[in-house]
Amino acid sequence: MTLAVSELFENIWKNYLAVTPSAIRVHELLGAGQALINDHVAYRTFNLEKVGIDKLAAHLTALGYEAKDEYHFEAKKLYARHYEHADPTLPKVFISELLVEKMSPEVQGIIKNLVEQMDEIAVSGDDFLYSGTHWQISFADYQTLLKESEYAAWLAAWGYRANHFTVSINHLEGIDCINQVNSIVREGGFRLNASGGEIKGTPEVKLEQSSTMADTHPVKFSDRTAEIPSCFYEFAKRYPMDCGNLYTGFVAASADKIFESTNQD
Ligand code: OOG
Ligand code: NI
Incomplete structure (x- = not known):
């Protein structure tokens, strides 16, 4: 039985909070x-058969979502696709995957070991998009991933949960521009992701984005607990x-910098 779409996003939201x-x-x-109104939510995964983008997307296409554009991130070794629903009040979903074969043999070994620990059936469970990790990882292996791919390390620690929600600036009452949003958020005590400038994109590319730096939260590794970056909030303004x-x-050029919202200091 699939969940109603509103129930699904409510569960994803609670798990993110x-x-x-x-x-x-x-x-x-x-x-x-x-x-x-949320413009979109984002997911991260590995491009391995068991957990590739299509496996995550199946939960959305079952509810009427459709695959739209695709994106390539050469330096970060990622591929992504976004999904939309005919109901414009439902968030778009951006799903990226790490091109595991492009990692070093050591990192590939760690990642394959994580995914092998997963029960095949977990991926099709109703709760998969808010189920977190399905494996144990040591703090040392987390550190090894972190040196080569911050994305891989984040995913190994947090698993299947929304990486961020995104406020639709277009739908805000009385706030029109991203500069205003950034000032309010900054004055509220948040640090914004400054990679590539606080505002990513322009009216010419029809999308402006900014984001907070991720919160930190404790994670239980197999051998110790450590406080590491969790998830963040993004802000997006779309143009006609x-x-x-x-x-x-x-x-893609903007997304490339948004990924860095989970970087550590
Ligand atoms: C996704 C980064 C890209 C956007 O809106 O361009 C993105 C991520 O950090 O997983 O969300
Ligand atoms: Ni985003």
């Missing part, structure tokens, strides 16, 4: 108690295309 308490504060700052409809895709 459990490690991202800042999200409540972001809502207070921007929503003044009103419900906010020539036809008049808002652009609904993503911008």
Whole structure:
């Protein structure tokens, strides 16, 4: 039985809040108690057969989501696709995957070991998109991943949960531009991701984005507990295309910098 789409996102949201308490504060700052519309949520995975993008997307396509554009990230060794629903109030979903074969043999070995620990059936469970990790990893292996791919390390520690939610600036009452959003969030005590500048994208590419740096939260590794970056909040403003409809895709050059919102100091 598949969950109703609203129930699915409510569960994803609760699971995200459990490690991202800042999200409540972001809502207070921007929503003044009103419900906010989320432009998109994002997931990370490995491009291995058992857990590739299609496995995550199956939970969405079953609810009417459709695959749209794809994106390549050469330096970070990632591939991504985004999904949309016909109901424009439902968040788009951006799913990326690490090109495991492009990692060093040592990192490939660690990742394959993690995925081998997973029960095949977990991936098709109703709760998969808010199920977290399905493996044990030592702190030393986490550190090895971190040296080569921050993305791989984050995924190994946090697993299958929304990496971020994204406030749709277009839907905010009384706030129009991303500069305003950034000021409010900064004055609220948050640090913004400054990689490539606080604002990624321009009206010309039809999408402007910014994001907080991820909260930190304790993770239980197999041999110790450590406090590491968890999840963050993003802000997006979309601009109309020539036809008049808002652009609904993503911008690879901007996304490349948004990934860095889970970097450690
Ligand atoms: C995804 C980064 C890309 C966007 O909106 O461009 C992204 C991630 O950090 O997993 O979310
Ligand atoms: Ni995003």
